[in-house]
Amino acid sequence: MSPLQHNPPSAVASSQEFSSEERIQLLRLAHDSISSALQCREISLDAPTPHFAEPRGVFTSLYLRHDPPGEDRCREDQRKEDHRAEELRGCVGYVLPTCPVYRAVAETARAAAFDDNRFPPVTQEEAPRLEIELSILSLAQPIQPEEIEVGRHGLLISWHGQRGLLLPQVPVERAWDRTIFLEQTCHKAGLRPDAWQRGATIEAFTAEVFGDKSGL
Numbered sequence: 001m002s003p004l005q006h007n008p009p010s011a012v013a014s015s016q017e018f019s020s021e022e023r024i025q026l027l028r029l030a031h032d033s034i035s036s037a038l039q040c041r042e043i044s045l046d047a048p049t050p051h052f053a054e055p056r057g058v059f060t061s062l063y064l065r066h067d068p069p070g071e072d073r074c075r076e077d078q079r080k081e082d083h084r085a086e087e088l089r090g091c092v093g094y095v096l097p098t099c100p101v102y103r104a105v106a107e108t109a110r111a112a113a114f115d116d117n118r119f120p121p122v123t124q125e126e127a128p129r130l131e132i133e134l135s136i137l138s139l140a141q142p143i144q145p146e147e148i149e150v151g152r153h154g155l156l157i158s159w160h161g162q163r164g165l166l167l168p169q170v171p172v173e174r175a176w177d178r179t180i181f182l183e184q185t186c187h188k189a190g191l192r193p194d195a196w197q198r199g200a201t202i203e204a205f206t207a208e209v210f211g212d213k214s215g216l
Helices: 020-038 081-086 101-114 169-173 178-188
Strands: 057-064 088-094 130-137 154-159 162-166 201-205 207-211
Touching: 020 101, 020 130, 020 207, 057 101, 088 101, 088 130, 101 130, 154 178, 162 178, 169 178
Parallel strands: none
Antiparallel strands: 057 088, 057 130, 130 207, 154 162, 154 201
């Protein structure tokens, strides 16, 4: 396969299926799912609207805010994105749309807080300082390498029962071009970096990405 043309990263392109009010409701649900687990109380996972009952793949990412509330956030705005990655507190997701988006948000938020084995479980003291980012996925579809758009597509690469996924915002945050994005997704799957050139299945999806810090 011939080398890919350079495809520089750009801002993440995210179409808006969910209204500002729906986004706020889903973020509140994610926070409540975590706090309810800490408080040993139950919450309803029944979708309150038909839209929230539609199946979707969902990833929930948690970040721990270090600045006290009300402090000037200029310093945070100037941080490099790789420093932001050091503040990651958990990330868990469902690739496939196996359950309603409402339930998927609640379950992945709780799993990111307590079941991501890269981190200790979130504590009661940390919960008020969590910032949540939701990525609601479209269905993955086969794609040719040259059709991949950094900043628009997430990737799912699979081969011989191994599978790796990276969200659309990852190559943007890390300033990867298209080729590095493909290689790193292969690495995530536990495959050789050039597996995408050797017969691995390449699928792409888009994601509606929003969070506590993003404009709703």
